[in-house]
Amino acid sequence: MSAVATKPKQEGPTKTDYGTAIREAIFEEMESNSEMICLGEDIGILGGAFQITDGLQAKYGNNRVVDMPISEAAIIGTATGAALNGKTCMVELQFIDFISCGFDQIVNMLATYHYRTAGEVNMPVVMRGPAGAYGGGALYHSQMNEGWFAHSPGIKIICASTPYDAKGLMKAALRDGNPVISYEIKQLYKDSKKAEVLPTEDYIVPLGKAAIRREGTDVTLVSYGNPVHFCAQAADLLEEKGVSAEVIDLRTVIPMDEETVLNSVAKTSRLVVVNEAPMTCGIAGEVIARVCDKGFDLLDAPPIRVTRRDTPVPWVKPLESYVLPSVEDIVNAALRVVKF
Amino acid sequence: MSSNSGTATADKDVKDRQKQAPMQTLRPRDALTREDCLELFKQLFLARYFDVRLIKEKKKGRLTGTLYSSHNQEAIIVGSLYGLRSNDWTSPIHRDMPGFFIKDMRAGWRNPNRMGMSIEEVCSQVWGKATSPGRARDNWSHIGSKAKHIIHSTSMLAGTIPAAAGVVFADRLNGGDAVVLTYNGEGSTAQGVFHEAINFAAVHKLPVITIIENNQWAFGTPTHLEYSLPDFARRADGYGIPGLIADGQDVFDVYDKVMTAVEHARSGNGPSIVECKTFRAYGHGDHDDTRAERYRPPEEVEAGRSRDPIAMCRKYLLEKGYLTKEEGAKYMAEGKDAGHAKDEDFPPEVVEYMNEGVEFAVKADLPKPEEGGMWVFYEGGNK
Secondary structure, eight states, X not given: OTXXXXXXXXXXXXXXXXXXXXXXXXXXXXXXXXXXXXXXXXXXXXXXXXXXXXXXXXXXXXXXXXXXXXXXXXXXXXXXXXXXXXOEEEEEOXXXXXXXXXXXXXXXXXTTHHHHTTTSOOOOEEEEEEEOOSSSOOTTSSOOOHHHHHXXXXXXEEOOSSHHHHHHHHHHHHTTOSOEXXXXXXXXXXXXXXXBOOOSSOOOOOTTOOEEEEOOSXXXXXEOSTHHHHHHHHHHXXXXXXXXXXXXXXXXXXXXXXXXXXXXXXXXXXXXXXXXXXXXXXXXXXHHHHHHHHHGGGOSSOOEEEEEOSSOOOSSHHHHHHHSOOHHHHHHHHHHXXXX | OOTTSOHHHXXXXXXXXXXXXXXXXXXXXXXXXXXXXXXXXXHHHHXXXXXXXXXXXXXXXXXXXXXXXXXXXXXXXXXXXXXXXXXXXXXXXXXXXXXXXXXXXXXXXXXXXXXXXXXXXXXXXXXXXXXXXXXXXXXXTOOOBTTTTBOOOOSSTTTTHHHHHHHHHHHHHTTOOOOEEEEEEXXXXXXXXXXXXXXXXXXXXXXXXXXXXXXXXXXXXXXXXXOOOSSGGGGGGGXXXXXXXXXTTOHHHHHHHHHHHHHHIIIIIOOEEEEEEOOOOSOSSGGGHHHHHHHSOHHHHHHHHSSOHHHHHHHHHHHHTSSOHHHHTSOOOTTOOTTTOOGGGSOHHHHHXXXXXXXXXXXXXXXXXXXXXXXXXXXOOOO
8 A cells, every 4th residue: 555655654663675575475475375385596595696585495494495407497387387286386586587488388388277277277376586677787687578478368467666565465476376477676675765664464465456656636657666766756856846746556567457547547637657668568558558448538648658768778877777767757758748 | 310210210229228228027017917908908999099080070070170190109198107096197298189088097987086087078178168178278188187187288398397397396295106297299309398397307306207209200300300319218318317218109118118217206216208119100280191191201101100009919918818819800900090990990898988978079068258258367366
């Protein structure tokens, strides 16, 4: 819920960063679900490239926390088989960029399993990995490739922007019973400024529910993941220019919470959608298409996409900045639709 | 290169191997009774008749869709399945259609509780009816059953080997001792996932037995353009696991080699590759039958078809004295394609069993159109 952003600051209780929130979710689900196993590269002895599973193998053993060979197809396929035989599987991709090595296993085996067995089999397999650019990770450590999987029916896609959501979405995903891919924003893993006090009791963030991060009346900014924070910064700048922006965090990309978006557009009549991935056939275009299908008459201006250019993500800072969406891009887009 | 020159050479390879490493005096087949051997013989007829009957049904206009023949490869299906325990898993492919109903057939052909599909279920799938285990959502062999321990096949050949590894990985976590047989053509062994999955299974000593139905042709490509080994089984050396070679025309040799691998796996020693040398009698699918007569040398085809698994089994049973000369002269199905084979060439119980499946499937309902939109997502989570 948007309550996270407005949670009162307290002295005392420890704040949890985004990466630790995910780690807590995995530990808690491993504890409560004895049928859960974790598969991935370097997740056991090393505790994961980003230490998300640090200590997990020591606690639950190498039968439930398995250091896998560098074989994404075998990792995802093994998880599929284990799920067929009753297990809940967490698969860590070392970087979400590497998910392409397991592509066929995801889109043709895993995603279709429930469908092609007419419901006999369901696949509780959560694939998660560090995603996103803005860190000089270059072509193969910067991707947001959720569009590939949004186009493959049978896969849910989540992308948290806050520690509260990161934990709650991960727990919901591990209990959902469907293949879920989680795009974890690696720039946020250890971001102490965005750390939050998390509930001590068990909670989930339901899949398919967006959050309104900031209320506004003039323009709706829809995003997910890292650009949600850019939208918040843009909203501050827009406010100085007398424009009131509403910021919506999809949180779950598939299935998409159309209702929250349409309700906001009904209020603002203007729409800008931001995604970090390339523009063509991306989620931003999909959001706009759905709004046009179901709420064209709500709009007073043509909606705008703010995305990465249709290029790979290059390495050095000037190049990277050139291709990625920025706060300035969002402000300019919002002003364009407002002034239309 | 010997690998594209058909079963005649394959035969020689097998014999050479046997000279180098003679079988132990007690072979798995030596524990089979006369009844077991006669049952294997009958199952070979059943697998052949399934194939013949579907071609006849299609010619009569009662069936549409592509058929992928297992003609001449039945000994691999029958011989590999016979020694499995009920709770063992299989992962069949398009050339193993009879394996869906032959699995666990020892528990009784019509036993509804056996861990294999009924002939009604398999025929329903062939005819695309709602009574198919997959409710006709994907075609031909793309069915399976979690309940009956058959991994659901897809078009992505070799793509189910990691799932097979995952199934037995989970079983072992639960304290089980099930093994899994995965079936693959020699063509799919060039897939990256084949390597990934067997490597992982070998590292964890998982009970995964990879059967290679080496029928010399991957659709239109001969083996010497697929891999560079005289015997594919030697690929196993690279994984540190046993690689066995079976004469895929000889149901008893397949049984011996697969059971050797199964016992090895069940004892905790890990995976094996069992290369069964055989020959694809016709086209890749029936759409390819005419073309296959052009792209394959006729002498190779003739040699490949000359060692019919039914004839070879018959010869063995006569030698063992399990069939009298009079019994051995009945049901001469071998060497006959669907155009020449008649129902009288098969034991009546085989024809009767298939009749039940066909009549059931022909009368069964199609799925409702709206089912096309169902079961994209599982709805029972987070409760």
